[in-house]
Amino acid sequence: MRNLFISAVASLALGTGTAFALGAEGHEGSIVDVAFSFEGPFGTYDEAQLRRGFQVFNEVCASCHGMKYVPIRSLGDEGGPAIPADQLRDYAATLSIIDKESGEERPRIPADMFPTVVGDGMGPDLSVIAKGRAGFHGPYGLGINQLLKGMGGAEYIYSVLVGYEEAPACAPDDAEGYYNVAFTAGGVPDACKDAKGVSTVAGTWIAMPQMITDDVVTYADGTPASAHQVAEDISAFLMWAAEPKLAARKQAGFIAVLMLTLLSVLLYFSNKQLWAPHKGKKTA
Numbered sequence: 001m002r003n004l005f006i007s008a009v010a011s012l013a014l015g016t017g018t019a020f021a022l023g024a025e026g027h028e029g030s031i032v033d034v035a036f037s038f039e040g041p042f043g044t045y046d047e048a049q050l051r052r053g054f055q056v057f058n059e060v061c062a063s064c065h066g067m068k069y070v071p072i073r074s075l076g077d078e079g080g081p082a083i084p085a086d087q088l089r090d091y092a093a094t095l096s097i098i099d100k101e102s103g104e105e106r107p108r109i110p111a112d113m114f115p116t117v118v119g120d121g122m123g124p125d126l127s128v129i130a131k132g133r134a135g136f137h138g139p140y141g142l143g144i145n146q147l148l149k150g151m152g153g154a155e156y157i158y159s160v161l162v163g164y165e166e167a168p169a170c171a172p173d174d175a176e177g178y179y180n181v182a183f184t185a186g187g188v189p190d191a192c193k194d195a196k197g198v199s200t201v202a203g204t205w206i207a208m209p210q211m212i213t214d215d216v217v218t219y220a221d222g223t224p225a226s227a228h229q230v231a232e233d234i235s236a237f238l239m240w241a242a243e244p245k246l247a248a249r250k251q252a253g254f255i256a257v258l259m260l261t262l263l264s265v266l267l268y269f270s271n272k273q274l275w276a277p278h279k280g281k282k283t284a
């Protein structure tokens with residue numbers, strides 16, 4: 001028994017040791033776990049936060065990123081940013097589109113999608129990026145943290161946006177891109193690799209410049225726009241864009257579980273009652 005205990009403690013200690021080593025490689029270690037309002041079985045979006053996130057998207061991100069799968073009208077949805085219809089029409093009208101039928105340029109209407117943005121220096125479409133990226137993979141790549149903390153798509157975006165750091169000393173001055181500790185999909189200059197070609201630094205280089213700093217926007221609702229606040233708001237907004245019916249889905253799931261529990265109780269008692277006459281009888 002005592003041996004078992006000791007070996008359990010030892011393996012635990014070893015386990016955490018490796019976990020730290022993983023963190024040092026910058027995979028999971030650099031993803032910040034943010035307590036978003038939409039997490040957990042009953043979490044919902046914070047409408048005011050989504051409106052702020054939309055403001056950030058519009059003023060900061062939209063110049064390089066499209067959102068072509070998101071209809072503009074969905075900005076008016078309850079449980080989403082809930083932007084009033086007249087403001088929506090005015091906003092849509094500021095974006096132009098080539099009309100499919102007439103082939104001519106016209107202002108957008110709320111029924112149109114957000115623009116598609118492509119070209120040199122432009123980033124990927126952000127419609128579903130929050131579901132296309134996972135912040136948590138560990139421990140040991142098993143993904144157990146996803147059960148505990150969620151997939152971490154919004155956390156990943158948050159972490160990339162605030163993950164810009166001064167490039168490590170090994171980097172040449174003309175390294176392409178910007179050093180980011182949360183971004184692991186980018187390139188690493190040869191000077192920052194060891195003899196085996198393995199990176200010796202925590203992050204990688206990303207083609208997107210640092211966009212979020214303190215007071216990069218002035219919020220319409222007066223919330224102080226610290227870099228962290230702004231990064232949280234835009235990450236929540238992109239989560240909503242990717243998963244607009246989250247609250248309805250959770251509610252339907254909750255009701256389904258409730259019904260199934262009730263059904264289980266009923267089945268248990270009817271089973272008991274059905275078999276009651278035959279229980280305890282001698283078979284021979």
Ligand code: HEC
Pocket residue numbers: 056057060061062063064065121122123124129133157160161185186205206207208209211212234
């Ligand atoms: C100056 C243009 C520009 C602006 C402005 C910009 N981005 Fe980007 N973004 C890029 C480029 C380019 C990439 C591709 C980076 C790469 O793959 O190295 C990118 C990539 C991304 C990615 C994907 C990272 C990944 O894992 O592949 C996310 C998320 C993102 N941007 C979010 C944002 C948000 C949110 C904003 C607004 C706060 C924003 N971007 C503003 C150019 C921009």
